[in-house]
Amino acid sequence: MPTVLILGASSDIAIAMARKFAANKHNIQLAARKPMDLKPLQSDIAIRYQVSCEVYGFDALAFSTHPSFFESLNPKPDISICVFGVMEDEDAAFENFEITHRMIDTNFTGAVSILNQIAQYYSGQKKGIIVGISSVAGERGRQSKLIYGSTKAAFSAYLAGLRNKLFKDGVHVLSVKPGFVNTRMTENLKLPKPLTAEPAEVANAVYAAVQKKKNTIYVKWMWRWIMLAIKNIPEFQFKKMNL
Numbered sequence: 001m002p003t004v005l006i007l008g009a010s011s012d013i014a015i016a017m018a019r020k021f022a023a024n025k026h027n028i029q030l031a032a033r034k035p036m037d038l039k040p041l042q043s044d045i046a047i048r049y050q051v052s053c054e055v056y057g058f059d060a061l062a063f064s065t066h067p068s069f070f071e072s073l074n075p076k077p078d079i080s081i082c083v084f085g086v087m088e089d090e091d092a093a094f095e096n097f098e099i100t101h102r103m104i105d106t107n108f109t110g111a112v113s114i115l116n117q118i119a120q121y122y123s124g125q126k127k128g129i130i131v132g133i134s135s136v137a138g139e140r141g142r143q144s145k146l147i148y149g150s151t152k153a154a155f156s157a158y159l160a161g162l163r164n165k166l167f168k169d170g171v172h173v174l175s176v177k178p179g180f181v182n183t184r185m186t187e188n189l190k191l192p193k194p195l196t197a198e199p200a201e202v203a204n205a206v207y208a209a210v211q212k213k214k215n216t217i218y219v220k221w222m223w224r225w226i227m228l229a230i231k232n233i234p235e236f237q238f239k240k241m242n243l
């Protein structure tokens with residue numbers, strides 16, 4: 001049975017993915033900052049889906065612990081999914097570099113730190129699948145997502161580069177740009193219903209994309225066209241818009 005590692009396993013999207021992969025006969029490794037909080041989920045998954053489910057402590061910001069964290073995984077995962085991320089208030093982040101720094105270090109530096117470890121291992125064994133949850137917010141810089149959007153732009157570029165670097169070794173990298181998702185991260189935002197996915201829809205889309213070895217997916221199809229339109233607005237107009 002293949003094993004799936006989920007980094008940032010307490011997130012709503014991660015929980016939905018753990019259930020989806022477990023329901024399809026994958027053993028699960030849940031990695032999160034507060035592993036004890038995941039104990040009820042761990043037993044529920046193990047009993048409900050009759051798979052092995054292990055819990056590991058993992059902090060994206062504790063870069064120096066990433067090599068020993070990966071070393072401790074037994075067995076090594078066949079599929080690694082990087083889900084963790086933070087989206088802080090943009091005005092607060094603009095005024096306070098500590099907040100900006102935390103967003104950059106979680107969404108980009110932390111992701112690169114752990115995925116470089118995993119990529120080297122997969123490259124050596126000539127197989128493996130890496131999934132990164134990035135965002136449409138990274139597709140074009142704009143004021144309302146100034147810092148969060150830049151961290152996701154950097155992460156998307158990293159995932160694309162990793163896909164290119166690892167192709168020759170038979171390692172696949174999937175970039176996920178979910179659009180709006182109804183989670184803890186967005187609970188205080190008014191999201192347009194037709195453009196907002198549920199975590200289970202993200203999980204279903206990721207599972208299907210892994211099976212089909214897709215390169216990049218948007219969860220709701222409209223997002224591909226919305227972002228294409230946004231990317232094509234000429235800069236002389238775009239800079240005057242309040243987006």
Ligand SMILES: NC(=O)c1ccc[n+]([C@@H]2O[C@H](COP(=O)([O-])OP(=O)(O)OC[C@H]3O[C@@H](n4cnc5c(N)ncnc54)[C@H](OP(=O)(O)O)[C@@H]3O)[C@@H](O)[C@H]2O)c1
Pocket residue numbers: 007008009010011012013014032033034058059060061083084085086087106133134135136177178179180181182183184185186
């Ligand atoms: N919701 C959306 O509309 C949306 C859209 C596009 C992309 N995304 C992306 O989807 C991913 C999951 O987000 P979500 O919507 O499911 O929100 P969420 O429920 O708030 O999940 C965020 C997760 O990141 C974890 N995390 C934060 N800092 C961490 C650190 N230093 N080390 C380890 N884990 C850390 C959190 O863990 P704790 O429980 O310990 O805080 C939590 O599990 C994120 O990368 C987000 O950027 C979300």
